[in-house]
Amino acid sequence: MQPLLTLTSVSKSFGDLQALDRVDLDINAGEVVGLVGSNGAGKTTLLRLMAGVYTPTSGTVLLADGNPVTKMRQALGVVPESTGLYSRLTAWENIRYHSRMHGISDKDAWARTAKFAQHLDMVDSLGRHTKGFSRGMRQKTALLRALAHGPSILLLDEPTAGLDITSARTVRRLVHQLKNEGGTVIYSTHQLAEAEQVCDRIVIVHNGEVRADGSPEELLKSTNSTSLEDAYVALTKDTARQRQEDDEKEGRFTGMWRSFFTPKPPATPALEVNEDE
Amino acid sequence: MSELTTYRIKAIAKKELVEFVRDWRTIMAIIVIPLLMFPLLFILFPVLLESEAAELDALELTVIVQTDLMEPSLEQAIHNVSIQIVYEELPNLTVLSEPGEDLDRVRNLSVDAVLRFEQDNSTWNYAILHLSTSERSNEAWNRLLDALSTWESEEVERRIVDSGLDVNTTLDPLRWDGDVSQSDVATSGEQAGMLLSLFIPLVLAIWTYSSALQPSIDMTAGERERGTLEALLCLPCTRMELLLGKWVAVATITGVGVVLQICGLLFAIGYLASSSVIGLPELSVLTVALIVAAILLFAIMVVAIELALAMRSHSVKEAGSILAPMLLLIVFPALFTQVINLDGIESFWFAIPVVNILLALRELLMNRVIAEHILIWAGTSIVYAALAAYYASRQFNREDIVTSLS
Structure with a gap:
């Protein structure tokens, strides 16, 4: 069967930083794929490449019809980590705005939104401005927005981060429902337990590389581990790199100016060495 | 331009305008204040001065x-x-x-x-x-x-009397005969055009820039800072559609602000002069069309530059720090063009950015339609506007406009 999305030898670098290195990945229809990794591993970069926000430095990201994702963004529904809601618009206006960009009629968008809003218990909140929304409600609205145009692939960047237990559970349940309806979901998280619970397949990303790709059972078997946590540790033994905030990539003069006005931290006291040891 | 592209540009512009209208503080800053500024300055200020003088x-x-x-x-x-x-x-x-x-x-x-x-x-x-x-x-x-x-x-x-001389003929041997105003052969419309040419280009230039400032920053660096840009960049719209949609929104807001400010200015002048000293300038249809074209070209350039520079910025604060001092690049040429003598002006003045449009407006308000000048300011302004739009599109196509959200 032809994969819905194919990443072939995809690399992405930002200046000197190699964010992703020769990633090969196939996303098949009806799969829920979990991207698991620590902060700075490259999960968000990978998702942004799949969403067509980034262009690969080398390699290709192609849809099943051979088109690059940038040509067929209608196929994608994306929930970025920041949710990206306009606070002066209502939840429905946020959803409608994105649907219009996808070329979907308001009527069709409303029909799909109303269906999923019931599952997420959001029907009464659709007419409210999102300014006062809790993190959970924002996340649910972003999910509704991503689903309103009927995408074939849903990309979720840490959709349960910062959510309370009930909201996180509701989000996971929706993913289950989408899977049961034949939907394809790519789900980024750094919680292994959640990935195990939600995903058919787990892709472990570490320091910009794909370290493992398979079902939870396959990961346990390949690492001779008894738990996914042990398997993860075995696959990511080398030190995780620090997350490189792009804000920090500033001009040389800006950097010098800022450091001039930044006091140095207090010196760490020298450890006393016990000579008897 | 395809139907879907037009539809998306309209949707982006509409959303931006809806968001703008829902913030009363922005409405105050860009709509109410420009409308009231000149009436308050020209009507209330003299009243205050009068009361101060009476007190003295x-x-x-x-x-x-x-x-x-x-x-x-x-x-x-x-x-x-x-x-x-x-x-x-x-x-x-x-x-x-x-x-x-x-x-x-x-x-x-x-x-x-x-x-x-x-x-x-x-x-x-x-x-x-x-x-x-x-x-x-x-x-x-x-x-x-x-x-x-x-x-x-x-x-x-x-x-003088003690010396046996006549006071009037001794002190005032040279006298104007008749009404001074009668001897001015300029029509009242031309006089109005002359007077307005000293105000309107200045107001247009400064207000076009300053009223575009806040929405430009909000729609670019603001989106970046609030984290709404990433979701937007995942949509099927192209970056050019995004730029055009935002440009239409900023230009609309700016246009409304400038028109309201000119209305306020005309009202204030009319009130002060009891509607008798200043009349309507005598402008032909061609002149009005050229004025509109000049303003449009200027707005395309200014709004595109502001959007581009704001999009380059990582935050609202950074964008404000860059764009606010740049107002001087408009103010100085605007003040400078007020003192340039239009009689026998050299043509090269009409090729200098900002100065060209301001001089063009001055000439047109005085109903001077000079083909050579029009060709130069129109041609150079189209080039400058195109360059600004190209620069803005390059900024919108930068990959790192999303990265500061990380």
């Missing part, structure tokens, strides 16, 4: 007059300007302006002013000691000068 007129002032011989007619003239006189002997000084022992009492305002006055054969010498930083003392100085001037005129007339 009502002041009871006391002045020390130091003289050995006071002219009764001068004493009357000083009384006529509502000043109480206290006489003292003239101190022994080298020159009358020297404060001497009166320094302290004038400085501590125990007297409002000191008038020193002495006769020197057929002339008089005088000096007024006052404290220029005190309103009371200044008022006393002004009233004393008025009284002295009146008395001097009477003295001059008296001397």
Whole structure:
């Protein structure tokens, strides 16, 4: 069967930083794929490449019809980590705005939104401005927005981060429902337990590389581990790199100016060495 | 442009405008203040000045007059300007302006002013000691000068009569015959155009830039900072559609702001002149069309530059720090073009960015349609607007516009 999305030898670098290195990945229809990794591993970069926000430095990201994702963004529904809601618009206006960009009629968008809003218990909140929304409600609205145009692939960047237990559970349940309806979901998280619970397949990303790709059972078997946590540790033994905030990539003069006005931290006291040891 | 592209651009612009309208503070800053600024400045400010002047007129002032011989007619003239006189002997000084022992009492305002006055054969010498930083003392100085001037005129007339001459023919041997305004062959429409050409280009330039500032920043660096841009970049719209949608929104807001400010300015001028001094400028349809084209080209350039620079910025603060001082790049040329003489102006002026449009507006408001100038400012403005739009599109296509959200 032809994969819905194919990443072939995809690399992405930002200046000197190699964010992703020769990633090969196939996303098949009806799969829920979990991207698991620590902060700075490259999960968000990978998702942004799949969403067509980034262009690969080398390699290709192609849809099943051979088109690059940038040509067929209608196929994608994306929930970025920041949710990206306009606070002066209502939840429905946020959803409608994105649907219009996808070329979907308001009527069709409303029909799909109303269906999923019931599952997420959001029907009464659709007419409210999102300014006062809790993190959970924002996340649910972003999910509704991503689903309103009927995408074939849903990309979720840490959709349960910062959510309370009930909201996180509701989000996971929706993913289950989408899977049961034949939907394809790519789900980024750094919680292994959640990935195990939600995903058919787990892709472990570490320091910009794909370290493992398979079902939870396959990961346990390949690492001779008894738990996914042990398997993860075995696959990511080398030190995780620090997350490189792009804000920090500033001009040389800006950097010098800022450091001039930044006091140095207090010196760490020298450890006393016990000579008897 | 495809139907879907147009639809998306409209959707982006509409969403931006809806968000803009829902923030009353922005409405105040960009719609209400421009509308009220000139009426308040031109109508309320003179009222305040009048009330301040009336307050000064009502002041009871006391002045020390130091003289050995006071002219009764001068004493009357000083009384006529509502000043109480206290006489003292003239101190022994080298020159009358020297404060001497009166320094302290004038400085501590125990007297409002000191008038020193002495006769020197057929002339008089005088000096007024006052404290220029005190309103009371200044008022006393002004009233004393008025009284002295009146008395001097009477003295001059008296001397002319004593010499057997006619006062009017001696003092005013050269006279204008008839009504001065009658002799100006410019029509009232041309005069109005001349007057408006001094205000409108300046207002247009400064307000186009400053009213586009806040929405440009909000729709670019603001989106980046709030984390809404990433979701937007995942949509099927192209970056060019995004730029155009935002440009339409900013240009609409700016256009409304500028039009309202000009309305406020015209209302204020009309009110001050009781709608009789200033009429409507006499402009042909072609001239009006050219004015609209000039404003449009200027707005395309300014809004595109602001959107581009704001999009380059990582935050609202950074964008503000870059764009606010850049207002000077508009203000200086705008002030500069006010003093350029349009008669026999060299053509190269119409090729300089910003200056070209401002000069074009001045010429057009004066109903001067000069083909050579039009070709130069239109051509160069199209080039500048295109360059600005190209630069903006490059900024919108930068990959790192999303990365600061990480």
